């Protein structure tokens with residue numbers, strides 16, 4: 001076996017900015033739509049004994065000649081052990097030989113590329129004057145979603161609703177310390193009804209908010225549902241535009257598992273490639289359903305690998 005470059009989280013964080021990740025993920029969505037990449041079927045399975053959801057996402061970038069996979073998943077009880085619920089590791093392989101080339105911590109990668117996907121979707125679907133954001137769920141992804149949205153929108157106020165008052169308060173305080181007005185509420189309806197952008201990031205298996213609670217012009221990034229059975233929204237009023245990252249994934253593990261079969265939909269690559277327009281009026285209520293696509297991971301990881309090689313950082317291990 002050859003030499004494998006190992007990139008830990010600390011080094012990873014220095015090699016890609018959020019701004020770069022947003023551009024890379026937008027381009028990855030376009031390439032996927034233009035058949036310049038291949039996404040292999042995702043694995044997402046419950047391991048009951050360990051209260052964990054195990055997953056593998058893999059893809060091949062045709063122009064970049066890059067193949068890789070991310071393995072890991074979501075272990076619900078990790079919080080009580082002082083560990084992140086999400087655990088991911090990324091492996092890049094030599095496309096010519098199948099030999100391992102690079103092993104990367106992918107916990108930060110997951111947050112970064114998921115925040116980037118939310119920002120890209122909001123760029124095409126939210127009103128550019130969006131000032132108020134509601135975060136449903138107050139964990140890791142809520143933080144990365146807000147951080148990416150702050151790069152693009154003139155956000156003045158954030159409202160937080162989560163399962164526990166403690167987690168809502170903690171996040172609202174954190175946001176307040178950054179100089180943005182933030183409050184929390186124990187009522188999900190009140191949390192969303194005045195929002196310009198709603199972001200859902202819970203691991204819920206039953207609806208937390210209803211689409212009928214949203215006002216005209218609101219955009220929803222539904223990020224939490226990424227496993228069979230998960231569900232954050234009750235769609236009791238149709239959205240004007242429904243966009244997903246990948247239809248096969250959305251309807252098997254995303255929010256669109258619960259959508260009417262004839263729901264008209266677009267994939268995000270149709271917007272980023274400019275094949276279809278996104279939002280067309282200030283009145284539309286729009287939805288982006290994200291399940292997380294392997295090309296997001298691979299494109300960002302490839303950027304980090306190349307930069308690490310340029311700079312000569314990381315540790316090389318002979319297998």
Ligand SMILES: NC(=O)c1ccc[n+]([C@@H]2O[C@H](COP(=O)([O-])OP(=O)(O)OC[C@H]3O[C@@H](n4cnc5c(N)ncnc54)[C@H](O)[C@@H]3O)[C@@H](O)[C@H]2O)c1
Pocket residue numbers: 074085086110114136137138139140141142161162163164167201202203204208223224225226230290291292293
């Ligand atoms: N779409 C993607 O690409 C993508 C990427 C990463 C994670 N995810 C998913 O996002 C979800 C959140 O991940 P995370 O890393 O932020 O987890 P986390 O554990 O850090 O945070 C989850 C938050 O949701 C809250 N919550 C749980 N159930 C709730 C409910 N019923 N109502 C309101 N709040 C509730 C918790 O209190 C917590 O604040 C998971 O389902 C995860 O699988 C999706």
